[in-house]
Amino acid sequence: MGSKLGARVERYLQQRALTRWSRLAETAESLDLARLRALHGPARALKQQVDRVLRIAEGRLATGGSAADTGGIPRAARADWAWRPEAWREPLTVPGRAGVETRTEIGPGLTLHHDCAASEVTLRQIRNRSAADPAPFGLKIDVFGFDGSFLSLAVELPAAAVEGLRNRHLMRLDAVIETERPLEIFARLNLKHGPNVEQTVRELQRGGGEVMVEFDLAYMKLNGTRVERIWVDLIFEGPEMNRITLGDLAFCRRPRAEL
Numbered sequence: 001m002g003s004k005l006g007a008r009v010e011r012y013l014q015q016r017a018l019t020r021w022s023r024l025a026e027t028a029e030s031l032d033l034a035r036l037r038a039l040h041g042p043a044r045a046l047k048q049q050v051d052r053v054l055r056i057a058e059g060r061l062a063t064g065g066s067a068a069d070t071g072g073i074p075r076a077a078r079a080d081w082a083w084r085p086e087a088w089r090e091p092l093t094v095p096g097r098a099g100v101e102t103r104t105e106i107g108p109g110l111t112l113h114h115d116c117a118a119s120e121v122t123l124r125q126i127r128n129r130s131a132a133d134p135a136p137f138g139l140k141i142d143v144f145g146f147d148g149s150f151l152s153l154a155v156e157l158p159a160a161a162v163e164g165l166r167n168r169h170l171m172r173l174d175a176v177i178e179t180e181r182p183l184e185i186f187a188r189l190n191l192k193h194g195p196n197v198e199q200t201v202r203e204l205q206r207g208g209g210e211v212m213v214e215f216d217l218a219y220m221k222l223n224g225t226r227v228e229r230i231w232v233d234l235i236f237e238g239p240e241m242n243r244i245t246l247g248d249l250a251f252c253r254r255p256r257a258e259l
Contacts, residue, residue: 021046072134073250074174074212080164082252085110085155087125088135096124106139109156113233116148128247134176135248146240157230157251165227168256171215173232175204176247182206183244184237189215192229193222218256 024031024039031039073082087107097104100121104112114121122142128135143151161171173187185204190197198220202213232251236244 073252074134074172075252076170076172076254079172079252079254081160082250083158083161084135084248084250087139088137088246088249091137092125096122098122106153109158111154111156112152113154114146114148114151116146118145118147120144120146121151126245133247134250138176138245138247141239141244141246143236143239143242143244146238151236151239153234153236153246155232155234155249157232161230161251161253162227165217165230165253166255167217167220167222169217169253170256171217171230171253172212172251173202173215174210174212174248174250174252176210177204178209178245178247180243181241183239183242186235186237187213188233188235190231190233191217191220191222191227193227196221198222216256 021043028036028039073084075082085107087110092107097106099119100112100123101119102112102114102116106112106123112121112123120143124140126138126140128138141153171189177185184206186201187204188199188201190199200215200220202215204213205211234246
């Protein structure tokens with residue numbers, strides 16, 4: 001009984017809010033600037049939350065209802081943390097871009113970098129349709145002329161990746177990558193602690209398909225200092241006239257077996 005009453009109240013409040021904003025939308029052209037200024041902030045805040053609900057809903061519906069941040073993520077044995085970036089879980093606000101400039105934020109915590117004088121790089125989010133695809137979405141990068149020396153995609157890992165992180169951890173990257181032509185791709189793990197940034201690089205297996213690399217933190221000079229920030233750069237060597245499809249990208253970490 002209580003749940004039915006709560007549902008009716010919720011529907012009533014939703015309808016009331018919709019009616020209010022519909023009325024404001026109809027009269028916005030005739031409102032004075034002071035009133036519009038007062039409405040602008042609340043309207044933007046509401047839009048951000050509505051857009052967030054839509055992104056999460058569409059992402060979860062695409063996976064059949066599984067939790068988008070953990071569903072289908074490859075996990076190593078004894079993994080204590082796993083994560084898939086939002087661009088592979090949920091629809092992006094801007095799904096496609098052409099002539100992408102350097103330091104362009106593609107999605108939350110996802111940034112494209114290059115040093116081209118004139119960008120001939122396009123990027124778009126795609127919907128993975130096959131039942132075998134581990135992620136609901138992917139990214140497709142088309143590179144035409146390329147007069148720069150590097151192209152990279154920086155992935156900022158969330159704060160949860162840092163919590164409890166120690167030298168005894170292994171950080172694992174799983175990806176599904178397809179390229180039109182053979183391409184050298186490297187993954188660089190960056191750990192910031194204090195003023196220092198420790199880095200280690202792994203080359204991803206050529207030929208495309210499912211790839212996996214692990215970073216052993218024991219070989220990084222952390223000196224017991226708490227890591228403040230982690231990000232991974234995917235570096236594409238000589239990407240001109242190529243299409244790179246990142247069908248999935250996922251991370252997990254596990255403690256190394258004690259000897």
